[in-house]
Amino acid sequence: xxxxxxxxxxxxxxxxxxxxxxxxxxxxxxxxxxxxxxxxxxxxxxxxxxxxxxxxxxxxxxxxxxxxxxxxxxxxxxxxxxxxxxxxxxxxxxxxxxxxxxxxxxxxxxxxxxxxxxxxxxxxxxxxxxxxxxxxxxxxxxxxxxxxxxxxxxxxxxxxxxxxxxxxxxxxxxxxxxxxxxxxxxxxxxxxxxxxxxxxxxxxxxxxxxxxxxxxxxxxxxxxxxxxxxxxxxxxxxxxxxxxxxxxxxxxxxxxxxxxxxxxxxxxxxxxxxxxxxxxxxxxxxxxx
Amino acid sequence: xxxxxxxxxxxxxxxxxxxxxxxxxxxxxxxxxxxxxxxxxxxxxxxxxxxxxxxxxxxxxxxxxxxxxxxxxxxxxxxxxxxxxxxxxxxxxxxxxxxxxxxxxxxxxxxxxxxxxxxxxxxxxxxxxxxxxxxxxxxxxxxxxxxxxxxxxxxxxxxxxxxxxxxxxxxxxxxxxxxxxxxxxxxxxxxxxxxxxxxxxxxxxxxxxxxxxxxxxxxxxxxxxxxxxxxxxxxxxxxxxxxxxxxxxxxxxxxxxxxxxxxxxxxxxx
Numbered sequence: 001x002x003x004x005x006x007x008x009x010x011x012x013x014x015x016x017x018x019x020x021x022x023x024x025x026x027x028x029x030x031x032x033x034x035x036x037x038x039x040x041x042x043x044x045x046x047x048x049x050x051x052x053x054x055x056x057x058x059x060x061x062x063x064x065x066x067x068x069x070x071x072x073x074x075x076x077x078x079x080x081x082x083x084x085x086x087x088x089x090x091x092x093x094x095x096x097x098x099x100x101x102x103x104x105x106x107x108x109x110x111x112x113x114x115x116x117x118x119x120x121x122x123x124x125x126x127x128x129x130x131x132x133x134x135x136x137x138x139x140x141x142x143x144x145x146x147x148x149x150x151x152x153x154x155x156x157x158x159x160x161x162x163x164x165x166x167x168x169x170x171x172x173x174x175x176x177x178x179x180x181x182x183x184x185x186x187x188x189x190x191x192x193x194x195x196x197x198x199x200x201x202x203x204x205x206x207x208x209x210x211x212x213x214x215x216x217x218x219x220x221x222x223x224x225x226x227x228x229x230x231x232x233x234x235x236x237x238x239x240x241x242x243x244x245x246x247x248x249x250x251x252x253x254x255x256x257x258x259x260x261x262x263x264x265x266x267x268x269x270x271x272x273x274x275x276x277x278x279x280x281x282x283x284x285x286x287x288x289x
Numbered sequence: 290x291x292x293x294x295x296x297x298x299x300x301x302x303x304x305x306x307x308x309x310x311x312x313x314x315x316x317x318x319x320x321x322x323x324x325x326x327x328x329x330x331x332x333x334x335x336x337x338x339x340x341x342x343x344x345x346x347x348x349x350x351x352x353x354x355x356x357x358x359x360x361x362x363x364x365x366x367x368x369x370x371x372x373x374x375x376x377x378x379x380x381x382x383x384x385x386x387x388x389x390x391x392x393x394x395x396x397x398x399x400x401x402x403x404x405x406x407x408x409x410x411x412x413x414x415x416x417x418x419x420x421x422x423x424x425x426x427x428x429x430x431x432x433x434x435x436x437x438x439x440x441x442x443x444x445x446x447x448x449x450x451x452x453x454x455x456x457x458x459x460x461x462x463x464x465x466x467x468x469x470x471x472x473x474x475x476x477x478x479x480x481x482x483x484x485x486x487x488x489x490x491x492x493x494x495x496x497x498x499x500x501x502x503x504x505x506x507x508x509x510x511x512x513x514x515x516x517x518x519x520x521x522x523x524x525x526x527x528x529x530x531x532x533x534x535x536x537x538x539x540x541x542x543x544x545x546x547x548x549x550x551x552x553x554x555x556x557x558x559x
Contacts, residue, residue: 002377002385005370005429009388012426016403023406034410076303079296091300093539098307100480101531102487104504105524108511109310112317112521117324119313149306156303181293202394210396212490217511227398234402234494240409247402254395 020251024244032238042241046249051229055249058225061140062208065147066155069204070197072148073155077196078189080156081163092160099153107217110146111137114218138220146214154203162196163189198261206254226250311528318521335518345523348506355417355502356485359424364478366425367432368470374433375440392430400427401494408495415497423495424485431484432477435542439473472544479538483531503527 024042027035080091098106113120114136124130136142166189174184190197212227219225226246233243318336321329339345370389374382392400404423408415447469451461489504496505507527510520 001369002373002382005366005373005433006385006388008366008426008429009392012404012407012422013388013392013400016407017399019406019410020399020403023410034406072299072303075296075299079300082296094304095307097532097535098311100483100487100535101311102489102504102507102524102527104489104508104511105314105487105527106310108507108520108524109314111511112324112517113310113313115324122327149310152303152307206394207396210398212398213508227396230398230402234405240406243402244406247399250396251399254399258394 017251020244020247022244024241024248026241028239028241032240034240042245046245051246051249054224054226054229055253057140057223058209058211058227059253061143061147061225062205062211064144065151065208066201066204068144068148069152069155070159070200072152073159073200074190074197076156077159077163077193078185080160081166082168088164092157095153095156095160103150103213104217106150107146107213110142110149111217114142137218138223140219140223142218143211143215143223143225146218147208147211150214151204151207154207155200158199158203159193159196162193162199166192195265198265202258202261205257209250209253314521315525315528318518318525320518323517335516335522338516338519339522339526342519344501345503345506348501348503351417351500352486352503355420355424356482358421359428359485360478360482362421362425363428363432363481364474367429367477367481368436368474370429370433371436371440374437375443389430389433392427393434397427397488397490398494401491404491405494415495416500419495419497420492420500420502423491424488427488427491428481428484431480432474435477435480436470436473439470439476439542443469472541476538476541479534479541483534483538486534487527487531 023034025038025040027037027039027041029035076095080088080095083091112118115121116135116137118136121130121134121136124134124136125132130136170188170192171184174188175181179187210227211225212231215223215225215228216231219228226249230243230246230250233239233246316328319331319333321332370385374386374389400423404419404426405415408419413419443466447465448461451465452458456464486502487504488502489508492502492505493508496502501509503523504527507520507523510516510523514520
């Protein structure tokens with residue numbers, strides 16, 4: 001019964017992924033296709049164009065997006081998890097609903113808001129927070145803002161899922177013992193929902209690294225990301241080996257954190273199991289702390 | 290205990306942040322002003338212009354064709370995958386689960402370029418058929434996950450009961466399991482339809498000349514057309530369509546499943 005789906009995914013997912021890696025070791029044919037012979041040329045010249053700068057920018061914008069999303073998601077998830085069951089479902093639905101809508105449309109909505117004649121510019125001008133010639137669009141700041149907007153639901157949902165299972169009486173206990181709310185939040189709540197935070201980090205970081213529409217529509221000439229470069233090499237330049245090499249780098253940037261996290265979680269599970277199997281495990285840990 | 294209001298305030302602000310762009314966009318599709326900085330009066334003239342745009346209708350028909358095809362194909366593939374994952378827990382099924390799961394997390398652009406390279410390598414011209422193949426590939430993962438969630442609540446003793454009463458494997462599947470899974474399959478199918486109709490990045494990479502879909506049309510209008518308010522209208526139409534599809538999908542997902550223990554009681558409700 002697994003045959004149809006496994007077969008389909010092998011043909012349309014596994015083989016294509018391997019092909020990307022393989023094509024980066026081929027030359028580019030003059031007609032825009034893929035050359036027959038194998039070569040290391042693409043990888044040899046990988047640091048010659050401005051790729052390192054673009055990769056670096058992609059990484060820091062993705063890291064900043066992830067940080068911003070997790071920071072906003074923590075209080076949101078906390079607030080939702082403390083609601084009544086009925087309200088929790090409504091809130092989770094409201095947070096996820098924009099995710100299902102067209103990505104291009106949502107980014108376009110921001111382009112409209114940030115437009116020199118747009119709503120936000122008018123608002124900021126009337127509040128005295130912007131100069132008439134302040135440029136809100138076409139820079140790294142705009143990419144960051146729209147990225148946080150687009151990926152925020154991915155951060156809220158896993159943290160909320162973890163917070164829902166959290167035992168909130170622990171927080172009350174900490175406060176009864178004299179901890180201030182923020183200290184209790186940091187020392188008791190955060191460690192309790194650690195896994196949710198880790199998934200949220202991955203769920204935001206991965207699509208940010210692969211971002212194409214956001215930098216294309218709200219970014220400027222000096223804020224190109226790897227996604228834009230892959231597009232440029234694929235279509236206007238028609239240099240498929242270069243596009244493949246960049247895609248391989250992007251895949252690497254995505255798979256390495258994914259693998260590391262999977263490995264760390266497995267290790268933690270094993271240690272936890274060992275600790276629980278040990279008769280004096282809890283006591284020893286208490287003594288060490 | 291007194292509760293800190295800070296998390297609730299952040300949540301309220303985040304909800305404003307999430308919906309503000311959508312609300313402003315929708316409001317502006319009825320705004321006489323071209324750039325929407327100020328409200329200059331209610332109008333439906335931009336919608337009129339949208340309705341008269343033949344290329345939009347052309348893209349709309351393409352989107353519907355692809356979404357319908359991709360939904361049917363991914364429902365078939367996704368349901369069989371979910372049934373296999375639910376029934377067996379072998380090493381092969383672990384790999385199978387990995388294959389289903391990975392397309393959900395990797396960036397869309399990687400799937401787009403890898404499929405484009407594959408189609409180029411085998412000498413296939415891009416068009417509606419390549420978009421259909423690509424959409425089926427990413428939609429089936431979502432269908433599988435939705436049906437799998439439904440299967441986790443499924444009471445396997447219902448199948449056993451059917452077998453005890455003399456039904457063979459095929460009959461018990463068709464007469465017992467499939468009808469009970471149907472809400473899950475429909476829910477997954479509606480999500481697949483939504484994702485297919487809204488997908489941009491993957492479509493952008495595997496589309497050929499003359500195979501524009503709605504998101505591609507919106508994108509090219511954003512890039513090249515000066516008619517900003519008409520894009521607002523098209524965007525509003527697409528948002529409304531998505532909201533309706535997602536709400537429908539949720540309704541099917543929450544459809545009650547009967548249980549063998551108290552089947553009669555729940556059966557009446559279902």
